[in-house]
Amino acid sequence: xxxxxxxxxxxxxxxxxxxxxxxxxxxxxxxxxxxxxxxxxxxxxxxxxxxxxxxxxxxxxxxxxxxxxxxxxxxxxxxxxxxxxxxxxxxxxxxxxxxxxxxxxxxxxxxxxxxxxxxxxxxxxxxxxxxxxxxxxxxxxxxxxxxxxxxxxxxxxxxxxxxxxxxxxxxxxxxxxxxxxxxxxxxxxxxxxxxxxxxxxxxxxxxxxxxxxxxxxxxxxxxxxxxxxxxxxxxxxxxxxxxxxxxxxxxxxxxxxxxxxxxxxxxxxxxxxxxxxxxxxxxxxxxxxxxxxxxxxxxxxxxxxxxxxxxxxxxxxxxxxxxxxxxxxxxxxxxxxxxxxxxxxxxxxxxxxxxxxxxxxxxxxxxxxxxxxxxxxxxxxxxxxxxxxxxxxxxxxxxxxxxxxxxxxxxxxxxxxxxxxxxxxx
Amino acid sequence: xxxxxxxxxxxxxxxxxxxxxxxxxxxxxxxxxxxxxxxxxxxxxxxxxxxxxxxxxxxxxxxxxxxxxxxxxxxxxxxxxxxxxxxxxxxxxxxxxxxxxxxxxxxxxxxxxxxxxxxxxxxxxxxxxxxxxxxxxxxxxxxxxxxxxxxxxxxxxxxxxxxxxxxxxxxxxxxxxxxxxxxxxxxxxxxxxxxxxxxxxxxxxxxxxxxxxxxxxxxxxxxxxxxxxxxxxxxxxxxxxxxxxxxxxxxxxxxxxxxxxxxxxx
Numbered sequence: 259x260x261x262x263x264x265x266x267x268x269x270x271x272x273x274x275x276x277x278x279x280x281x282x283x284x285x286x287x288x289x290x291x292x293x294x295x296x297x298x299x300x301x302x303x304x305x306x307x308x309x310x311x312x313x314x315x316x317x318x319x320x321x322x323x324x325x326x327x328x329x330x331x332x333x334x335x336x337x338x339x340x341x342x343x344x345x346x347x348x349x350x351x352x353x354x355x356x357x358x359x360x361x362x363x364x365x366x367x368x369x370x371x372x373x374x375x376x377x378x379x380x381x382x383x384x385x386x387x388x389x390x391x392x393x394x395x396x397x398x399x400x401x402x403x404x405x406x407x408x409x410x411x412x413x414x415x416x417x418x419x420x421x422x423x424x425x426x427x428x429x430x431x432x433x434x435x436x437x438x439x440x441x442x443x444x445x446x447x448x449x450x451x452x453x454x455x456x457x458x459x460x461x462x463x464x465x466x467x468x469x470x471x472x473x474x475x476x477x478x479x480x481x482x483x484x485x486x487x488x489x490x491x492x493x494x495x496x497x498x499x500x501x502x503x504x505x506x507x508x509x510x511x512x513x514x515x516x517x518x519x520x521x522x523x524x525x526x527x528x529x530x531x532x533x534x535x536x537x538x539x540x541x542x543x544x545x546x547x548x549x550x551x552x553x554x555x556x557x558x559x560x561x562x563x564x565x566x567x568x569x570x571x572x573x574x575x576x577x578x579x580x581x582x583x584x585x586x587x588x589x590x591x592x593x594x595x596x597x598x599x600x601x602x603x604x605x606x607x608x609x610x611x612x613x614x615x616x617x618x619x620x621x622x623x624x625x626x627x628x629x630x631x632x633x634x635x636x637x638x639x640x641x642x643x644x645x646x647x648x649x650x651x652x653x654x655x656x657x658x659x660x661x662x663x664x665x666x667x668x669x670x671x672x673x674x675x676x677x678x679x680x681x682x683x684x
Numbered sequence: 685x686x687x688x689x690x691x692x693x694x695x696x697x698x699x700x701x702x703x704x705x706x707x708x709x710x711x712x713x714x715x716x717x718x719x720x721x722x723x724x725x726x727x728x729x730x731x732x733x734x735x736x737x738x739x740x741x742x743x744x745x746x747x748x749x750x751x752x753x754x755x756x757x758x759x760x761x762x763x764x765x766x767x768x769x770x771x772x773x774x775x776x777x778x779x780x781x782x783x784x785x786x787x788x789x790x791x792x793x794x795x796x797x798x799x800x801x802x803x804x805x806x807x808x809x810x811x812x813x814x815x816x817x818x819x820x821x822x823x824x825x826x827x828x829x830x831x832x833x834x835x836x837x838x839x840x841x842x843x844x845x846x847x848x849x850x851x852x853x854x855x856x857x858x859x860x861x862x863x864x865x866x867x868x869x870x871x872x873x874x875x876x877x878x879x880x881x882x883x884x885x886x887x888x889x890x891x892x893x894x895x896x897x898x899x900x901x902x903x904x905x906x907x908x909x910x911x912x913x914x915x916x917x918x919x920x921x922x923x924x925x926x927x928x929x930x931x932x933x934x935x936x937x938x939x940x941x942x943x944x945x946x947x948x949x950x
Contacts, residue, residue: 389838389947474937476899
């Protein structure tokens with residue numbers, strides 16, 4: 259017996275998750291009672307309900323504060339220079355329908371949905387008709403925006419599918435093979451990427467789920483996705499990756515001159531956009547964990563605890579690769595990760611997230627690593643640095659690049675415009 | 685099991701007490717009748733072909749029995765929303781080995797499937813075929829009494845797709861015979877029939893939805909047809925990974941708009 263009947267009780271819910279919260283608080287609905295029951299306190303239930311209701315209302319007020327939601331409209335897309343939120347859900351899609359007008363409609367709809375989702379709203383109100391599925395899947399009901407940002411990009415194959423390859427800027431072509439690449443089909447390819455970052459994993463996933471849900475009926479298919487996390491006490495601190503080293507210290511320099519390193523300025527459809535490189539990097543935690551403290555630092559070229567470049571005291575002190583030990587050996591090993599990146603003179607914006615995904619039963623090792631994401635004015639910045647690592651990087655012993663993608667992330671959207679408009683209509 | 689049935693019955697009750705629903709339902713009498721006729725015909729086909737199937741088993745005609753097996757079952761799969769309405773009749777006819785609770789008696793098509801394909805004999809099927817025949821006849825008798833509701837049709841169409849997504853795509857429905865594509869087609873046919881019955885009214889409500897559904901059904905049917913050789917479906921374990929993924933995604937793409945058929949009850 260799997261035929262399910264639908265109940266049809268209760269009021270249709272509003273579009274706004276904040277209004278939903280408020281309504282629940284006043285009505286004392288089961289939603290709040292459930293929340294109160296889940297609270298780890300021994301208070302009488304009635305008191306707990308009252309407190310939760312009060313909290314819900316005060317949260318509603320504070321959610322108007324810009325610190326809780328990130329504006330969707332602007333010169334650049336959010337999620338690039340936005341301070342990295344705690345959680346990511348990243349997805350790569352295949353474009354199934356290459357009719358230009360249909361693609362325009364898709365991006366218009368995505369723009370509409372993204373503008374709602376990033377402000378803590380559902381994509382549509384629940385229907386009065388309870389015989390159809392809810393318009394929004396709803397797992398973010400009663401959750402704030404949590405600094406959600408949604409960042410959209412397209413790959414060179416997207417342009418080809420739409421016959422727009424002549425619009426591809428010179429540098430926008432698939433990344434070359436890099437030494438030691440072990441790319442797997444399941445983590446490569448694709449035409450469109452969407453990066454959802456938020457300070458809550460469910461808010462990030464909810465956003466992607468809505469964007470994909472209707473689009474996949476006729477426009478796209480899902481190719482691969484990865485969730486990930488960043489941990490910090492304060493957003494101004496550099497998060498540590500799973501090798502326990504600070505990851506993204508050099509961003510401070512990149513951000514100081516964002517126009518030079520991050521934003522495209524070529525008067526094309528990418529004007530104000532940025533190129534995203536994504537690499538799914540498997541990190542061999544077991545081999546790392548049996549590596550000596552000193553060798554770990556030699557691998558990165560940084561002090562493990564402070565994040566300072568070797569030879570310096572503080573995280574943000576400038577890198578000096580000329581420093582020598584008394585025996586003449588360089589303080590920072592020439593095959594360390596930081597040294598090899600630094601010698602290129604290139605900068606990029608790292609916006610990576612760690613991932614863990616259970617155990618690889620074949621090897622009895624963690625399936626864990628880094629969803630490396632970087633933004634740059636030109637893909638060449640990444641290519642130069644990656645080639646500098648080559649076969650030399652000490653880090654190679656502990657990591658394997660298994661997924662890859664290059665995406666052109668559109669410029670930002672002004673109200674009344676839609677994502678990718680300059681490309682699709684230009 | 686009984687607890688779940690109670691809650692379903694309760695929610696069914698609450699849905700029927702809404703005036704808007706009963707109004708919509710009263711306008712769908714013709715559609716309900718049409719679907720009932722379809723279901724009765726399918727179950728008639730099930731009874732007749734099961735009799736033929738059992739005759740082959742009794743006569744030791746294993747090749748004929750194997751060839752007929754998936755065709756008999758297509759009737760059942762197409763009418764499953766109705767067949768499922770009668771409590772334990774569905775599991776008695778259609779339970780898979782993996783569905784059984786410890787000590788539960790296994791009956792229906794699938795133990796016969798195991799004997800035919802694993803033991804490669806008809807010997808030993810008679811202790812199941814007698815009960816199977818009696819169960820499908822009981823199903824036929826009960827179908828005449830079933831009250832078809834619009835909710836059953838809308839949810840039934842979606843459930844048929846869900847069946848495909850959860851047990852056909854994974855190849856776990858016919859683990860011995862690997863004739864899953866017949867069940868797959870049966871489920872799709874059952875869902876498409878409901879869509880076709882609703883189509884005139886749906887077109888008036890949302891012509892785009894109808895267009896999308898026609899397109900998506902056509903795509904699934906095309907992919908299925910591509911797996912036929914000389915009019916017979918390939919065995920499911922002969923499909924490669926891409927072919928399975930293609931079918932699965934075509935069903936995903938169909939399921940989402942199919943669930944919107946509920947606008948007919950709005």
